[in-house]
Amino acid sequence: MLFPDLPHNLIALVIGYLLGSIPFGLLLTRTAGTEDLRSIGSGNIGATNVLRTGHKGLAAATLVLDALKGTAAVLIGAQFGEYQAVIAGLGAFLGHLYPVWLKFNGGKGVATFLGCALGLAWPGALVFAVVWLGVAFTTRYSSAAALAASAATPVALWAMGRPAPAELFVALAVLLWFKHWPNISRLMDGTETKIGAKP
Numbered sequence: 001m002l003f004p005d006l007p008h009n010l011i012a013l014v015i016g017y018l019l020g021s022i023p024f025g026l027l028l029t030r031t032a033g034t035e036d037l038r039s040i041g042s043g044n045i046g047a048t049n050v051l052r053t054g055h056k057g058l059a060a061a062t063l064v065l066d067a068l069k070g071t072a073a074v075l076i077g078a079q080f081g082e083y084q085a086v087i088a089g090l091g092a093f094l095g096h097l098y099p100v101w102l103k104f105n106g107g108k109g110v111a112t113f114l115g116c117a118l119g120l121a122w123p124g125a126l127v128f129a130v131v132w133l134g135v136a137f138t139t140r141y142s143s144a145a146a147l148a149a150s151a152a153t154p155v156a157l158w159a160m161g162r163p164a165p166a167e168l169f170v171a172l173a174v175l176l177w178f179k180h181w182p183n184i185s186r187l188m189d190g191t192e193t194k195i196g197a198k199p
Helices: 007-019 023-031 047-051 056-077 082-097 108-119 122-139 142-159 163-181 179-191
Strands: none
Touching: 007 056, 007 082, 007 179, 023 047, 023 056, 047 056, 047 108, 047 142, 056 082, 082 108, 082 163, 108 122, 108 142, 108 163, 122 142, 142 163, 163 179
16 A cells, blocks of 8 residues: 555655654753753653653653654644555654664654554544553553553454554554563563652
8 A cells, every 4th residue: 555655655654753753751851951861760762761850740741742743743644645644653653763863762652652543543542541541550560551552452443443543553562562572571570660660
């Protein structure tokens, strides 16, 4: 399906990637005068690691902005067509995970996953949020919550009769799980850091 409308697909992919690659967590913490976010905690640029700086407001802002860049990419892509919206969402997710500005060393994609779901199929975003909150509240493991929520989202979308977004979120979930592999290892051996605790 990539080739019938190659120019619009490439535009959607590039726009999505550039939006997704904006490292809001790093930019916000630098503006606030904290130490380099990549040198503390997990070294990640996402909201969970921003929370470890002690700035709850910055962590919340990072979460919202990292989600909205996924939503914005999808909505821009949708101006070309439904398939281009999916392509733009993929681009945004890849941009967050592998931003060119940070030598392709980005975040793990949880908030951007949610933002893409919000733009493409808001019921999927609702499923993601509910599962994430339930698992996080029960286990206090942000990583476990992200893994469970990302797996539940495409299943829910397929059940709702939304195969195109479901296929995208299968791919995004695979990438998200890949980026969380160190967390999976720590969850298995009981050494994963809980929400609110310093590593």
